Amino acid sequence: MTQARETVSFKPGEVILYPGVPGPRDRAFRVLEGLVRLEAVDEEGNALTLRLVRPGGYFGEEALFGHERGYFAEAVTGVLLEALPKEPTPEEVEALAQHLSQALSESYRRIERLATQRLKNRMAAALLELSETPLAKEEEGAIVLHATHDELAAAVGSVRETVTKVIGELSREGYIRSGYGKILLKDVRGLKELAQSRGDGR
Amino acid sequence: MTQARETVSFKPGEVILYPGVPGPRDRAFRVLEGLVRLEAVDEEGNALTLRLVRPGGYFGEEALFGHERGYFAEAVTGVLLEALPKEPTPEEVEALAQHLSQALSESYRRIERLATQRLKNRMAAALLELSETPLAKEEEGAIVLHATHDELAAAVGSVRETVTKVIGELSREGYIRSGYGKILLKDVRGLKELAQSRGDGR
Numbered sequence: 001m002t003q004a005r006e007t008v009s010f011k012p013g014e015v016i017l018y019p020g021v022p023g024p025r026d027r028a029f030r031v032l033e034g035l036v037r038l039e040a041v042d043e044e045g046n047a048l049t050l051r052l053v054r055p056g057g058y059f060g061e062e063a064l065f066g067h068e069r070g071y072f073a074e075a076v077t078g079v080l081l082e083a084l085p086k087e088p089t090p091e092e093v094e095a096l097a098q099h100l101s102q103a104l105s106e107s108y109r110r111i112e113r114l115a116t117q118r119l120k121n122r123m124a125a126a127l128l129e130l131s132e133t134p135l136a137k138e139e140e141g142a143i144v145l146h147a148t149h150d151e152l153a154a155a156v157g158s159v160r161e162t163v164t165k166v167i168g169e170l171s172r173e174g175y176i177r178s179g180y181g182k183i184l185l186k187d188v189r190g191l192k193e194l195a196q197s198r199g200d201g202r
Numbered sequence: 203m204t205q206a207r208e209t210v211s212f213k214p215g216e217v218i219l220y221p222g223v224p225g226p227r228d229r230a231f232r233v234l235e236g237l238v239r240l241e242a243v244d245e246e247g248n249a250l251t252l253r254l255v256r257p258g259g260y261f262g263e264e265a266l267f268g269h270e271r272g273y274f275a276e277a278v279t280g281v282l283l284e285a286l287p288k289e290p291t292p293e294e295v296e297a298l299a300q301h302l303s304q305a306l307s308e309s310y311r312r313i314e315r316l317a318t319q320r321l322k323n324r325m326a327a328a329l330l331e332l333s334e335t336p337l338a339k340e341e342e343g344a345i346v347l348h349a350t351h352d353e354l355a356a357a358v359g360s361v362r363e364t365v366t367k368v369i370g371e372l373s374r375e376g377y378i379r380s381g382y383g384k385i386l387l388k389d390v391r392g393l394k395e396l397a398q399s400r401g402d403g404r
Contacts, residue, residue, distance in 0.1 A: 048313070048314060050313055051310075061303050062303060064299075064303075065300045067304060069307075070310050090296075093292065093295055093299055094295050096299050097263070097302060098266075100303055101263050101264060101302055102269060103306055104306055105270075105271075107306060107309040108242070108273060111252055111309065111312055112242050112250060112252070114313060114317055114359070115250050115359025116244065116359070157316070157317025157318070198244075
């Protein structure tokens with residue numbers, strides 16, 4: 001039996017979910033198109049990216065299980081979402097479990113990077129991660145990221161001023177070329193090496 | 203139809219799972235008794251705790267989904283585990299999905315703490331987390347943790363020398379009393395306040 005699926009769309013910058021205990025009308029979502037950012041925001045308005053959800057990925061699954069949500073979900077690009085039914089099929093629950101397992105692995109790597117890597121190396125990792133999202137476009141044979149320094153700060157768990165310094169350093173060293181709201185990845189292999197090393201001690 | 207369940211036990215310090223691509227004999231586990239630590243270990247042997255799995259929790263679920271495992275799983279105390287069948291029932295998959303969703307929420311908080319909190323505040327959070335595991339005993343009306351400074355360093359993503367300094371500070375300020383391999387939580391409410399605040403900027 002096929003079920004009609006409920007879809008919903010959001011514009012760039014729109015908040016899809018707020019932190020808190022899920023209410024009876026709250027839903028879990030699967031991303032069909034676009035990019036969703038799960039983030040924490042502190043009292044001063046500094047955002048910290050917790051996870052990026054790409055097409056095929058799920059978020060908001062607290063609504064199925066009834067525990068508290070600790071994040072904002074925001075549309076980074078225009079997004080199209082499928083709202084999961086309140087009682088998903090066993091196949092859907094399995095796909096969800098598989099996605100959560102992957103997301104957990106990614107968050108372990110994130111924890112490792114935060115605990116052991118220098119900001120410059122974490123930034124290289126973040127640029128490479130963003131290069132595999134809809135924020136990246138290929139222009140004249142190179143990858144160009146459309147991201148502000150605020151967005152990069154949220155991605156690495158730092159603040160804009162510090163990020164601006166690190167982006168300047170990566171530019172001078174020839175890894176990237178940085179323009180207004182845009183970053184061109186000049187040396188992807190070099191960035192991969194940086195992303196894999198720790199920098200100077202922890 | 204009831205299925206006989208396969209259980210397996212490990213002694214404190216034994217490695218249950220190694221990082222890598224799960225093989226055909228690899229299994230996912232549910233903790234029945236004891237405490238399991240998932241950790242990353244760097245080239246110099248420094249451990250970083252990624253997650254603690256308590257009774258009722260699952261780990262090793264990569265074996266069900268076939269993606270690479272990025273952690274060691276180690277028995278912290280003596281543990282008794284249930285090995286999940288290769289094809290778990292829909293109820294088991296749902297319980298697993300629910301656990302993974304909770305674990306992901308916890309790892310978001312971990313990411314937030316690492317990105318924004320000072321070590322002293324993270325240590326307060328780690329001591330409180332450990333106080334809800336089998337490493338904690340009640341002695342003369344107070345909670346006593348059995349943990350070395352190496353274990354505490356792994357819990358907060360730091361190194362022993364730095365942890366020793368922070369533990370000294372928390373002792374002098376009356377939050378804890380520290381002995382050999384033992385920490386008595388003297389001021390749980392004060393530790394909770396510390397765990398909830400950021401410390402001095404990030």
